[in-house]
Amino acid sequence: MDAPLAIRARGITKCFGDVVALDGVDLDVAAGQIHGLVGPNGAGKTTLLGLLLGLAVADGGNLEILGTPVARALAAPDGVAGFVDGPGLYPSLTARQNLAALAALHGSDVATTAIDDALEQVGLTDVAGDRASGFSLGMRQRLGLAAALLTRPRLLVLDEPANGLDPAGKRHVHGVLTRLATDGTSVVLSSHRMDDLEALCSEVTILATGRVVFTGPLAKLAAENRELDYRLRTSDPQAARRLAADTAGIHIDVAGTRDAEVLVVRALVPALDDLVVRLVHAGIAVREIAPVVSPLEAAFLALTEQEARP
Amino acid sequence: MTAILAADRAVGTPRVPVARGFRFELVKLVSQWRIRLLVLACWIAPALFVAAVSQQGSLPVDTLFGRWMHATGWAGPLVTLGFAGTWALPLLTSVVAGDMFASEDRLGTWRHLLVAVRSPRRIFVAKALASLTVILLLVVGLACSSAAGGLLAVGNQPLVGLDGHLLTPGDAAGKVLLAWVCVLAPTLALAAVGLLGSVALGRSPMGLLLPALVALSMQLAQMLPLPVAVRVALPGYAFIAWNGLFTSPAQLGPLLIGVVVSLVWAATATALAYLLFLRRDFTNLADDGSGGRAVTAGVLPLVGILAATVGVVAEATPATGSGIQQDKVQRSVATAFAHLYRMQTAQLHRPDVTEAQLKATATCNKGGGKLAAEGPGNDWRCVVSWHLPDVEAAGSAIYQLDVTPDGRFVADGDGPKEVNGYFLVRTPTGDAPNPLWQFDGNVELLHSTKG
Structure with a gap:
């Protein structure tokens, strides 16, 4: 049996005057899934996230969140938390006061320990008593995530949560989101950082000019997609180059790199597999093989450029 | 359209009660340094001012009751009231109410607040109540502090009324209290104008300045030789009309009209701010609620209220001309x-x-x-x-x-x-x-x- 859906959107449209922000968008997000939302600027990501948070009402289509249809009235559905366009924090309050005020607003029986726990999860325990006015963008993002955690959400909606994060902050955020998903919370996040999405998401949806151009597992995206560029470092670059030139489905990108030790080839995955087998049979050690750009990024560029073409 | 949004059953959305939203807004307000400074200033400065002036040889005779500051401690809060009606209360309402909504625009916290509270209506009510509470705290501070300063520095003596009759200390205390209560009405009107400006003008500093500008305009108008019906129908007239409490018998007519007009302005401006706020599109980051339509929708009804109150006062009272015969x-x-x-x-x-x-x-x-x-x-x-x-x-x-x-x-x-x-x-x-x-x-x- 399929997992219950946290989000089920069908034919969602949203217009701002003459501008069509969302045009018949379908979206399924299963419970406990981390779902990435990518697209170029103006693709409609923030608008879609806003609909999920109850900040706007769709002009048309059906939207079900956590199993219940969303009505026309503005309001964030129960069990949904998150932020768009950056977390809303009050600079005159400390990190702990921001969370305490929010907890009091919800009237939830959030104990001090829960606030401390949320701060610890996002790695802000040391600055809990500092005013948010002095926080960097990354710290603000983490505090915004901590605020969302306080409400014990069943659906977490985050717009560009990785913005401004340093490696330590990124580790904290990734850890929190992974734990939430493991516990059954669905997460929908938008990002322009493909490495983050690939590390976190089991499924992605690519939006372009308000339309869905791909939705599904990352593996499917890579498999159904076109040729990718791969960096290939071997023990014998010259021999590897000759072998690659003789392998069907492999195209050598002559201008791909300035490093003479590295060969850049363009291929589908089966052709690349064939090349690796032939290199090994020829006694050439494969020291490194990696896509020049991630499959997600390549797919993103290909799909969105294709969509943008008249 | 291939599908219509299902409206038959809403997602369960337990909204935040107004009381919690009110507390949240108060916490935010009180955490601001400028609000803390204002509270301190309103609760301390008038006492120091009244006590210091009462000990000086020359008194502020240009201000009503200023010439009696040596004689009774009850003159101090009335001098402060005169000053407050001119400067302090318009500025206080500007700083508090005039920034109530615009601050969320500056901080970019509207979406956060909407997600947390889940009801623009309740956000508006909570904000309006919080600003009202802080303004009341400031006004009560001005009144209590100036009275304490006067009583401690001069004493609880009888007060000479505006027609020369002597008020016992008890009567004086009651009239002083009543005068400050009456002045709450035009203060509320200015606060409502502040809320309206804050909603209609968004991040623009004009929103913050609006109550002070309105108050200044009203004061300038009061200095002009206007027909009495226009003068009394201005929303700031109660800032002057409290003088009538200190005659015997009290001149209650102008005061009551001034208070009612102020309350009508307060209710109308608040309702306009509410409607404009509910119409705002929070999904558009570039939209801070300001714009020609918002300004027009905020200003035109107030002009209508002014015209209506002038008409009603002119019709209901026999006064004509300047009223000074x-x-x-x-x-x-x-x-x-x-x-x-x-x-x-x-x-x-x-x-x-x-x-x-x-x-x-x-x-x-x-x-x-x-x-x-x-x-x-x-x-x-x-x-x-x-x-x-x-x-x-x-x-x-x-x-x-x-x-x-x-x-x-x-x-x-x-x-x-x-x-x-x-x-x-x-x-x-x-x-x-x-x-x-x-x-x-x-x-x-x-x-x-x-x-």
């Missing part, structure tokens, strides 16, 4: 003189004489009799006559009057020296301020209160 000025001057004469009599330890026995009358003209005796001006001249029991000849004294368009006047004694020509009187215990030398009074603009 010869008979009213004469009656006011004679009444105040009689009350103050009794005070001087007591100072000099002379046998007491009642106002009825004095039968004081005043004959006033304007411009040396060459102008029509009506309207404001500093060229009023009055000759006051009175009788003493068992004295056949009537006494007389001359006053030069400066009557302002709002009906307030300062009477400056012009002799004889023994009565009103010198600022001191020689009493058996030494020199004392002469109550008849200069005194404040007011003319009730709408109609004469027989007294």
